[in-house]
Amino acid sequence: GNSVTQMEGPVTLSEEAFLTINCTYTATGYPSLFWYVQYPGEGLQLLLKATKADDKGSNKGFEATYRKETTSFHLEKGSVQVSDSAVYFCALKEYGGSQGNLIFGKGTKLSVKP
Amino acid sequence: DGGITQSPKYLFRKEGQNVTLSCEQNLNHDAMYWYRQDPGQGLRLIYYSQIVNDFQKGDIAEGYSVSREKKESFPLTVTSAQKNPTAFYLCASSLLDGSSYNEQFFGPGTRLTVL
Numbered sequence: 001g002n003s004v005t006q007m008e009g010p011v012t013l014s015e016e017a018f019l020t021i022n023c024t025y026t027a028t029g030y031p032s033l034f035w036y037v038q039y040p041g042e043g044l045q046l047l048l049k050a051t052k053a054d055d056k057g058s059n060k061g062f063e064a065t066y067r068k069e070t071t072s073f074h075l076e077k078g079s080v081q082v083s084d085s086a087v088y089f090c091a092l093k094e095y096g097g098s099q100g101n102l103i104f105g106k107g108t109k110l111s112v113k114p
Numbered sequence: 115d116g117g118i119t120q121s122p123k124y125l126f127r128k129e130g131q132n133v134t135l136s137c138e139q140n141l142n143h144d145a146m147y148w149y150r151q152d153p154g155q156g157l158r159l160i161y162y163s164q165i166v167n168d169f170q171k172g173d174i175a176e177g178y179s180v181s182r183e184k185k186e187s188f189p190l191t192v193t194s195a196q197k198n199p200t201a202f203y204l205c206a207s208s209l210l211d212g213s214s215y216n217e218q219f220f221g222p223g224t225r226l227t228v229l
Contacts, residue, residue, distance in 0.1 A: 043118075089157070104156045
């Protein structure tokens with residue numbers, strides 16, 4: 001079945017450090033890939049998405065490239081801020097899937113220290 | 115403003131009681147979803163609905179029930195049969211046009227604690 005695997009956290013970085021959160025997936029078809037962010041005590045917000053191979057999603061300085069050959073969608077940011085502290089979820093959605101729901105990774109908690 | 119509302123934000127329940135969590139959306143979305151979030155477990159799908167008066171079980175439906183009498187509303191009932199109901203519950207909605215790239219919009223969540 002479809003699945004998403006994320007690197008386990010927590011990840012602790014100093015402000016302005018480079019961030020990478022690894023995400024790999026298993027899917028039988030041609031999924032779309034998403035990164036969601038969850039700030040403390042809140043729901044999830046879409047951070048970025050990519051719908052086909054080699055697409056790059058980007059938003060708020062975050063980027064992720066859909067790599068079909070390595071089945072990966074790693075999240076990167078060149079210089080993190082304290083305000084980026086949150087839990088990040090990688091997710092996939094199968095094209096034409098009857099459920100229409102997202103398959104989530106377990107989440108990676110990021111803490112950025114001043 | 116369009117969005118998804120969930121109420122209440124915090125909910126306490128005694129063992130053996132049923133409790134209903136509210137979810138309302140004004141985005142005119144066809145599909146709605148309920149997820150459960152536990153620490154270190156990510157999100158797991160409880161139920162989803164693609165059309166009024168129809169809904170499907172997700173991965174962890176046991177001990178839960180839903181209804182979809184209106185397009186805008188998708189309440190979730192946590193029954194006394196749910197063995198470990200303490201969790202953070204998230205409602206979401208999306209368009210449903212057969213494509214894969216329509217994002218899901220999430221509500222702010224309800225934290226349920228069983229005393």
